Amino acid sequence: MSAVTYLARALDTPTNPFEDGPGALRAEEVALEVRDGTIVGRRALVPGEKAVATGEVVDLRHGVLLPGMVDTHVHFPQVRAIGGLGMPLLDWLERCALPEEARLADPGYAEEVADEFLDGLARAGTTTALVFGSHFASAVDALFERAERSGLRITAGQVLSDRMLRPELHTDPATAAAEGAALIERWHGAAGGRLRYAVTPRFSLSTSEAILRVCEELLHSRDDLWFTSHINENLREISTVAELFPTCQHYLDTYARHGLVGPRSVLAHNVIPGEDELRLLAASGAAVSHCPTSNAALGSGMFPLRRHLDAGVQVALGTDVGAGAGFSMLKEGLQAYYLQQLLGAEGVPLTPAHLLYLATGAGARALGLGEQVGDLGVGKQFDALWLVPPTGSTLDTALRHAPGDSDRLARIFVLGTPADVAATWVGGRLVAGHAPASTTHTPRSTHVHART
Ligand SMILES: Nc1nc2[nH]cnc2c(=O)[nH]1
Numbered sequence: 001m002s003a004v005t006y007l008a009r010a011l012d013t014p015t016n017p018f019e020d021g022p023g024a025l026r027a028e029e030v031a032l033e034v035r036d037g038t039i040v041g042r043r044a045l046v047p048g049e050k051a052v053a054t055g056e057v058v059d060l061r062h063g064v065l066l067p068g069m070v071d072t073h074v075h076f077p078q079v080r081a082i083g084g085l086g087m088p089l090l091d092w093l094e095r096c097a098l099p100e101e102a103r104l105a106d107p108g109y110a111e112e113v114a115d116e117f118l119d120g121l122a123r124a125g126t127t128t129a130l131v132f133g134s135h136f137a138s139a140v141d142a143l144f145e146r147a148e149r150s151g152l153r154i155t156a157g158q159v160l161s162d163r164m165l166r167p168e169l170h171t172d173p174a175t176a177a178a179e180g181a182a183l184i185e186r187w188h189g190a191a192g193g194r195l196r197y198a199v200t201p202r203f204s205l206s207t208s209e210a211i212l213r214v215c216e217e218l219l220h221s222r223d224d225l226w227f228t229s230h231i232n233e234n235l236r237e238i239s240t241v242a243e244l245f246p247t248c249q250h251y252l253d254t255y256a257r258h259g260l261v262g263p264r265s266v267l268a269h270n271v272i273p274g275e276d277e278l279r280l281l282a283a284s285g286a287a288v289s290h291c292p293t294s295n296a297a298l299g300s301g302m303f304p305l306r307r308h309l310d311a312g313v314q315v316a317l318g319t320d321v322g323a324g325a326g327f328s329m330l331k332e333g334l335q336a337y338y339l340q341q342l343l344g345a346e347g348v349p350l351t352p353a354h355l356l357y358l359a360t361g362a363g364a365r366a367l368g369l370g371e372q373v374g375d376l377g378v379g380k381q382f383d384a385l386w387l388v389p390p391t392g393s394t395l396d397t398a399l400r401h402a403p404g405d406s407d408r409l410a411r412i413f414v415l416g417t418p419a420d421v422a423a424t425w426v427g428g429r430l431v432a433g434h435a436p437a438s439t440t441h442t443p444r445s446t447h448v449h450a451r452t
Pocket residue numbers: 075089093097202203230233294320323
């Protein structure tokens with residue numbers, strides 16, 4: 001891949017606004033020089049500057065460029081189950097999610113769902129995702145095969161359970177160990193490290209000690225595998241787990257005592273955590289994936305962000321498709337804002353910079369990719385989404401009349417949808433939508449040759 005210079009009105013958060021304040025928002029008209037997918041140069045432009053670079057130039061300045069979104073919790077098999085409203089978690093699982101997940105026993109069905117799932121991520125501007133896989137090894141293979149072709153950065157794994165779901169979703173220790181080892185061997189580190197494996201018990205409610213011990217063996221079979229599961233989402237779930245694990249101090253202990261909680265662990269929800277669980281999460285370096293639309297849809301509760309931040313727990317965002325309301329991380333950021341507003345004095349006032357960080361840099365760091373992705377600085381991959389709202393749309397109007405950069409970003413979170421994402425790149429490769437034709441500037445000539 002040769003060098004391309006993108007001219008863009010870029011918004012990103014290279015530092016953490018929870019530490020540096022809303023000043024962490026960087027809003028610049030820039031020339032980003034990208035070579036082999038890496039941003040090798042970044043130069044602020046005088047607004048409206050004309051011919052600015054030699055070589056291939058792509059002018060994106062009639063839209064807004066954001067870093068690619070990082071979704072830290074999203075279920076591959078549930079894309080066709082989105083929109084199941086009116087039920088709390090365990091009823092929703094039984095009546096909405098699990099019947100759909102059982103259909104992925106059919107490899108052809110799983111392949112179709114994998115395509116819809118990855119397409120949904122890319123169209124929403126998501127470039128990196130920690131994906132809750134399928135109970136069926138064949139479906140996990142289908143997901144990784146499609147993910148390899150998609151160009152997206154996918155960490156995923158086989159979901160393991162042996163009780164309380166549906167018989168066809170249950171496994172046994174020997175099968176889980178053999179299938180997990182084969183999937184790790186085949187996929188962990190594939191596509192130049194763009195694909196990684198995560199050991200994934202569904203949750204302790206449906207995963208016995210025997211399977212959690214298999215998770216422990218699998219996780220420690222390599223030194224760089226990932227771990228993800230659910231925790232503390234719903235009161236009935238939590239009380240059931242306490243009955244099933246009477247010797248555990250708390251829900252997190254059911255994972256921690258098998259060595260499953262560490263710096264490469266991401267736990268979804270944690271809506272109703274105990275103080276000792278927050279302390280253990282912070283001490284272990286694990287991250288929590290906050291899934292706002294899912295928590296609201298299932299009536300799970302109001303995420304205690306303040307308590308997580310005070311305890312020093314890493315927090316990132318997840319869509320939790322299909323309990324969540326689709327692939328849009330903009331919608332998750334907006335819902336996170338609403339939840340904290342509704343918490344009043346106990347809430348955390350979130351500025352647009354906080355929302356952008358939660359949807360990009362926080363997820364990158366939670367997934368150990370903070371050096372590679374999460375913002376549009378020199379040395380990072382060109383993982384980006386280009387927002388171009390339809391002319392005359394409300395977002396188009398709102399952006400044209402935004403009084404400042406932070407307002408522009410706020411309006412993107414309030415009004416932006418995947419339909420406004422005109423293009424998505426991963427490592428400089430277009431993975432969704434269309435980019436403008438590049439023009440080639442040669443140092444000698446003054447005219448340019450448009451290239452399709
Ligand atoms: N939101 C959510 N919580 C879960 N806990 C166990 N499985 C699930 C799931 O599929 N979605």
